[in-house]
Amino acid sequence: MKKVQLILSISLCGFGVLLLVAGFVTPPVGEIHHSLLIAFGEILTFSGSLIGIDYKYRYKE
Numbered sequence: 001m002k003k004v005q006l007i008l009s010i011s012l013c014g015f016g017v018l019l020l021v022a023g024f025v026t027p028p029v030g031e032i033h034h035s036l037l038i039a040f041g042e043i044l045t046f047s048g049s050l051i052g053i054d055y056k057y058r059y060k061e
Contacts, residue, residue: 005055012048016041 019041026037 002055002059005051009048009052009055012044012051014048016044016046016048019044 019037023035023037023041
């Protein structure tokens with residue numbers, strides 16, 4: 001379970017950061033508004049960091 005939690009945390013943070021960068025870099029083509037990409041990226045990054053913090057304190061060695 002702890003390996004799944006760690007992989008989920010890293011992938012959520014990574015995908016959230018990629019969406020944040022995509023929201024700032026991509027030109028507005030009219031399909032997905034950049035504010036939606038930025039908001040979703042912030043949500044994924046925040047949830048990934050919460051899972052990572054829980055992982056760190058739950059499985060502290």
